[in-house]
Amino acid sequence: xxxxQRPVLRWQxxxxxxxxxxxxxxxxxxxxxxxxxxxxxxLRVVAKRGEADMLxxxxxxxxxxxxxxxxxxxxxxxxxxLDPSAGEVYLFVLxxxxxxxQRIGRNNVWRDFDAIRRQAxxxxxxxxxxxxxxxxxxxRAIPMHVVQELAGHSDIRTTRRFYVQVEPELMQxxxxxxxxxxxxxxETENGSE
Numbered sequence: 001x002x003x004x005q006r007p008v009l010r011w012q013x014x015x016x017x018x019x020x021x022x023x024x025x026x027x028x029x030x031x032x033x034x035x036x037x038x039x040x041x042x043l044r045v046v047a048k049r050g051e052a053d054m055l056x057x058x059x060x061x062x063x064x065x066x067x068x069x070x071x072x073x074x075x076x077x078x079x080x081x082l083d084p085s086a087g088e089v090y091l092f093v094l095x096x097x098x099x100x101x102q103r104i105g106r107n108n109v110w111r112d113f114d115a116i117r118r119q120a121x122x123x124x125x126x127x128x129x130x131x132x133x134x135x136x137x138x139x140r141a142i143p144m145h146v147v148q149e150l151a152g153h154s155d156i157r158t159t160r161r162f163y164v165q166v167e168p169e170l171m172q173x174x175x176x177x178x179x180x181x182x183x184x185x186x187e188t189e190n191g192s193e
Contacts, residue, residue, distance in 0.1 A: 010092055011116065013080050014109070016073035017043075018127050022134035022151050023067075025127045029104055030057045031091045036077060041069050045152065053089045055103065065152050132162075139164040 017023045017031070027045050032054065035044045045065050047058040059065075069077070080091065090103040113127055131151070138147045139159075148159040 009076065009080050010095070010104075011112075013073070013076045014092055014127075015130060016076050017069075018130035019134055020070045020073040021067050022131050022138075024060060024131060024152075025106060025109060026057070027059055027152075028127075029090070029092060029106065029109070030055075030059075032089050033081065033091060036069075036081075036091070038074065038078065038081075041071075041074055042066050043069050059152065065149070067150060135159060136164055 014028050017028050018025070021043065023031075023045070030048060031043065031045075032048070035046065037043065043066070045059050045067065047064070048054045049056050049058075077091065088101055092104045093101050094104055094108075109127065117125060135147055135151050138150065144156060144159060144164070147164065148156045151159055153159045
């Protein structure tokens, strides 16, 4: 892999994990290669303590969770893993300068994400908005308690209140379902007289 490609691939991986796995920024930044199970297509979000090669860190709300990694995100991580610098522990590390090989910091991510967003011509958003999209997209297809578990929320009210947006199309669909049900009930009632 060419050196200039690594930052782009690193950003693709971070964005994929936030969007496809619903990870918080701190969770993305604290992932180590030991947390990724390529064979099973999963990753672990776990606390890091007492190890010389890692910073102490604890996930918010849940002590530990295991998440499925969709194939597109897994493929990006595989490509990223093919060219780690010697001794890299974290998935996302600084690639140059005196701190090369060290975990990327939050401030670097916020600044660089905003620059990438502006360059792409996207409206103002944050890495956390990718997590919100993950929760909203899942809520369209799976039960809310599963979304809560995957998001790592200790309280389902958090999932409902802050992360799951009710789309106008879904409201219209709900109205059509109710109208159909009422029409059928009325027809049945009128037919039985």
